[in-house]
Each structure stands twice: as structure tokens, then as C-alpha cells.
Amino acid sequence: MTYTVIRLPQYTKADLDEITGGLDDPFEVAALGVRSRDKDVHFGVRHAGRLVAHAGLVDATVSVGARRFPVAGLGGVVVAPDLRGQGLARLVVEAAVAHARGTGAEFGLLFCLPDRMPLYRRLGWRESTDGMRVEQPGEAVVDHPLHTMWLPLAEDAVWPAGRARLHSLPM
Numbered sequence: 001m002t003y004t005v006i007r008l009p010q011y012t013k014a015d016l017d018e019i020t021g022g023l024d025d026p027f028e029v030a031a032l033g034v035r036s037r038d039k040d041v042h043f044g045v046r047h048a049g050r051l052v053a054h055a056g057l058v059d060a061t062v063s064v065g066a067r068r069f070p071v072a073g074l075g076g077v078v079v080a081p082d083l084r085g086q087g088l089a090r091l092v093v094e095a096a097v098a099h100a101r102g103t104g105a106e107f108g109l110l111f112c113l114p115d116r117m118p119l120y121r122r123l124g125w126r127e128s129t130d131g132m133r134v135e136q137p138g139e140a141v142v143d144h145p146l147h148t149m150w151l152p153l154a155e156d157a158v159w160p161a162g163r164a165r166l167h168s169l170p171m
Contacts, residue, residue, distance in 0.1 A: 001047075001086065003045045003047060003053075003086075003087075003088060003091055004045065005043050005044070005045055005091050005092055005094075005095040006043070006044055006045070006046065007041070007042065007043055007095075007099075008042040008043065008044045008051075008054070009042075010042070011039065011042040011044070011054060011056060011076070015044075015051050015054065016054070016076075016078065018050060018051045019051055019052060019053065019054060019078050019079070019080050020078060020080065020081065021080075021081065026078055027076075027078070028113060029113070029146065032145045032146070034134070034136065034142070034144065034145060034146075034170060035136055035137055035169055036075060036169055036170050036171060037058060037168060037169035037170070037171060038056075038058075039056025039057055039058050039073075039075055039076050039171065040056070040057065040058050040059070041056065041057040041058075041096070041099060042054060042055075042056045042057075042076075043055050043056070043092045043095040043096050043099070044092065045088050045091060045092060047083065050080075052079065052080040052083050052088060053078065053079045053080065053083070053088040053089065053091065053092045054076055054077070054078050054092060055074060055075075055076060055077045055089075055092035055093050055095070055096040056074070056075055056076040056077075056096070056171070057072050057073065057074060057075075057096050057099060057100055057171075058072075058073040058075070058168075058171050059071075059072065059073070059103065059105065060072075060073045060109065060166060060167065060168050060171070061166075061167045061168070062107075062109065062132075062164050062165065062166050062167065063164065063165050063167065064130075064159075064160040064161075064162045064163070064164045064165075065160070065162050067160055068167075069106050069107070070103075070104060070105045070106060071105050071106065071107045071108065071109040071150075071166075072096075072097075072099075072100030072103055072105040072107070072108050072109070072153065073108075073109050073110070073166075073170070073171035074093065074096055074097075074100075074108055074109065074110040074171060075110060075111070075170070075171030076171070077089055077092065077093060077110075079092075089119060090119075090122075090123060093120075093123055094123070097123075097151065097153070100153055101153050103153075105153050105154075106152075106153060106154045106157045107150045107151060107152060107153055107154075107157055107159060108125070108150060108151035108153055109148070109149070109150055109151075109166070109171070110125065110148075110149050110150075110171065111132070111144055111146035111147065111148055111149075111170055111171065112146055112147055112149060113146060113147070114147060117147055117149065120149050123151075124151055125149040125150065125151045126149060126150055126151070126159070127147055127148065127149050128148040128149065128150055128159055128164065130161065130162055130163050130164060131143055131144075131148065131163050131164070132144045132148040132163075132164045132165070132166055132170075133163065133164070133165040133166070134165075134166045134168075134169065134170045135166065135167065135168055135169055136169065137169075141165070144166075144170055146170075148164070
């Protein structure tokens with residue numbers, strides 16, 4: 001089966017429900033209590049008229065020590081349960097990364113559960129083991145409980161050592 005990635009003009013809760021069948025916690029992170037931000041740019045795959053995969057991007061800023069730099073935050077990656085294992089996550093993530101390379105961001109950035117890390121590693125993402133602080137509502141800044149992964153978008157970009165801070169809600 002050949003699938004084609006399209007850029008979606010918008011992405012709503014109804015779209016997410018179309019992919020997941022209306023699962024209450026499709027990303028399995030609700031119990032962590034961390035609020036995320038909506039994505040600004042969306043990529044998807046339709047199959048037989050149904051949206052079956054999605055990945056979204058946001059522009060964000062990270063600082064490590066005195067260094068501050070732009071990142072392309074990847075999030076909302078989801079594939080219909082009945083179509084997993086067919087490369088759809090790879091397709092939407094690669095489309096998002098290709099778009100991110102044209103934004104001027106130095107790095108791609110994502111947060112994920114441990115069982116999702118092998119997928120992202122296969123796609124070239126690397127783990128940042130120094131942790132990430134993120135903003136939350138009410139001006140709180142907290143340690144993000146998920147694993148932080150990065151991808152160089154600029155040639156020879158290397159994630160700086162040290163504890164990082166995302167200057168927004170996470171993706």
C-alpha cells in the first residue's frame with residue numbers, strides 16, 4: 001500500500017478522534033498532568049477517505065545556560081490503531097522534519113514516552129539526558145516528565161550540554 005502525506009489546513013479534536021476512534025487518552029500522558037500547546041502546522045495521511053495519521057509542528061525557543069536558540073517542536077504524532085506498523089508515523093514525521101528544515105530552527109525537539117523512543121531513534125533523533133524545564137499555566141516552570149529528544153536541522157548542529165528550558169508550553 002502506498003500512502004501520501006498531505007499538509008492539513010487545520011487539525012481539530014474531531015480529526016484526532018477520526019484517527020484514534022475517540023480514545024480518551026490517545027497519547028497516554030494525561031496522568032502526567034502536563035499541559036501541551038496546540039500545533040501550528042499539520043501533516044496527515046488519508047486512507048480510503050479517513051484521516052489515519054498526523055504530526056504537528058510549532059516554533060519555539062530553548063535556552064541552555066546563556067545560549068538561546070530556535071527549535072521546531074514536533075508533537076501530536078498519532079497513527080490509527082488498525083494501521084500501526086505500516087510506516088505511517090515515519091511518513092508524517094519525515095514530512096514535518098522536511099518542513100522544519102526550512103524554518104531556520106537549529107533543532108527539532110520532541111517529548112515522548114520510553115516505548116516510543118526506538119521509533120524516533122530510527123529516524124535520527126537523539127536523547128537529551130540533561131532534562132528539560134517547560135512552562136505551564138500560571139507561570140510555573142516544571143521539569144518535563146517525558147524523555148526529551150532532539151534532531152539536528154542545521155548542518156553540524158550539536159545539542160548543547162546542560163539543563164535546557166523550553167520557553168513555552170511543551171508540544
